[in-house]
Amino acid sequence: xxxxxxxxxxxxxxxxxxxxxxxxxxxxxxxxxxxxxxxxxxxxxxxxxxxxxxxxxxxxxxxxxxxxxxxxxxxxxxxxxxxxxxxxxxxxxxxxxxxxxxxxxxxxxxxxxxxxxxxxxxxxxxxxxxxxxxxxxxxxxxxxxxxxxxxxxxxxxxxxxxxxxxxxxxxxxxxxxxxxxxxxxxxxxxxxxxxxxxxxxxxxxxxxxxxxxxxxxxxxxxxxxxxxxxxxxxxxxxxxxxxxxxxxxxxxxxxxxxxxxxxxxxxxxxxxxxxxxxxxxxxxxxxxxxxxxxxxxxxxxxxxxxxxxxxxxxxxxxxxxxxxxxxxxxxxxxxxxxxxxxxxxxxxxxxxxxxxxxxxxxxxxxxxxxxxxxx
Numbered sequence: 001x002x003x004x005x006x007x008x009x010x011x012x013x014x015x016x017x018x019x020x021x022x023x024x025x026x027x028x029x030x031x032x033x034x035x036x037x038x039x040x041x042x043x044x045x046x047x048x049x050x051x052x053x054x055x056x057x058x059x060x061x062x063x064x065x066x067x068x069x070x071x072x073x074x075x076x077x078x079x080x081x082x083x084x085x086x087x088x089x090x091x092x093x094x095x096x097x098x099x100x101x102x103x104x105x106x107x108x109x110x111x112x113x114x115x116x117x118x119x120x121x122x123x124x125x126x127x128x129x130x131x132x133x134x135x136x137x138x139x140x141x142x143x144x145x146x147x148x149x150x151x152x153x154x155x156x157x158x159x160x161x162x163x164x165x166x167x168x169x170x171x172x173x174x175x176x177x178x179x180x181x182x183x184x185x186x187x188x189x190x191x192x193x194x195x196x197x198x199x200x201x202x203x204x205x206x207x208x209x210x211x212x213x214x215x216x217x218x219x220x221x222x223x224x225x226x227x228x229x230x231x232x233x234x235x236x237x238x239x240x241x242x243x244x245x246x247x248x249x250x251x252x253x254x255x256x257x258x259x260x261x262x263x264x265x266x267x268x269x270x271x272x273x274x275x276x277x278x279x280x281x282x283x284x285x286x287x288x289x290x291x292x293x294x295x296x297x298x299x300x301x302x303x304x305x306x307x308x309x310x311x312x313x314x315x316x317x318x319x320x321x322x323x324x325x326x327x328x329x330x331x332x333x334x335x336x337x338x339x340x341x342x343x344x345x346x347x348x349x350x351x352x353x354x355x356x357x358x359x360x361x362x363x364x365x366x367x368x369x370x371x372x373x374x375x
Contacts, residue, residue: 003294006285007301018306024262025310026317029348032256033318033341037334038325039252045332047213050241051234053119053175055207056216058232059223067202072227076208079226080219084211087114088203090192094157094165094185098147105143105157105185109192118209121173121186127151128171132188137167140181141174155185159195167191264351296360300353307352311345318344 011018059076061068073086089110096103112132116122122130126141128151137155144150155167167187175181193200210216213234220231282295318341322334
């Protein structure tokens with residue numbers, strides 16, 4: 001291809017200039033990859049900290065005094081493919097007394113295997129064993145440290161009925177949230193049913209996790225409508241977090257947009273200078289028979305070569321920056337996403353090709369006779 005060979009020769013004739021523009025593109029693409037991956041990983045970490053080990057949707061009876069059936073969990077999971085787990089639970093409040101201190105606790109009772117699918121308790125134990133037999137309980141790390149509670153101790157709780165429940169502590173967990181670690185206690189389903197006076201198939205709520213956490217509003221609305229229950233979802237209760245995530249995404253998009261503009265201006269200016277420098281050569285080529293389209297394709301090929309070199313270099317540099325960030329002692333790591341990197345590369349190449357439009361059109365309008373006459 002004549003246009004390609006001429007474009008490659010033009011780039012080789014100014015190796016320093018070509019290297020600089022490729023380096024500029026590489027830095028721009030690497031910045032886009034690094035910033036985008038950083039923001040995405042930070043948001044994923046924040047979401048996981050906020051709702052990774054808690055229900056995304058909670059279903060309760062429309063009537064405050066009523067209960068829900070255990071069959072509701074199975075029905076919800078069957079109707080909604082986005083539901084990854086649905087667990088019927090029994091929740092109640094209790095009071096723990098230590099000396100002069102009285103601590104209100106939130107008690108959740110359910111099957112141990114079911115609770116683990118939502119709260120990941122087996123992976124978050126700091127001591128003891130993940131076990132919820134009859135009369136056993138799991139307590140939070142802050143609560144255990146503050147009140148000197150350890151595995152094997154007996155926990156005496158004042159129930160709403162006025163009776164005292166004695167539970168053996170089987171383990172201590174750390175959910176990564178201060179409130180949960182101080183005020184949440186998990187017990188077996190039978191003990192919770194006894195404390196509330198519920199039958200075997202009576203529960204106070206169904207706790208649900210989704211494969212797509214941001215679909216919680218739509219799924220909750222459908223579940224509430226189809227099953228005549230109240231549905232509470234995490235986004236409605238975490239508006240400040242969502243606002244912060246939106247601001248992060250907006251700032252990331254703005255940074256990446258300015259980077260792409262800088263890349264486009266760099267390529268366009270380089271090709272424009274090249275068009276001026278090579279005016280005589282282009283005029284001669286057109287005089288001996290090269291068409292306007294072929295002449296314009298020279299700069300399209302130049303942009304493609306510059307864009308490809310810069311994009312490949314940018315991907316390598318972006319991975320390098322991500323690897324270097326892994327050496328920084330921060331509480332989260334950047335996880336490069338191949339799909340995002342491929343999108344960044346595609347955008348980089350598109351910007352490079354679009355940057356060649358003006359120089360290519362300018363070249364196609366050259367009058368070869370006028371160029372040769374004016375030297």
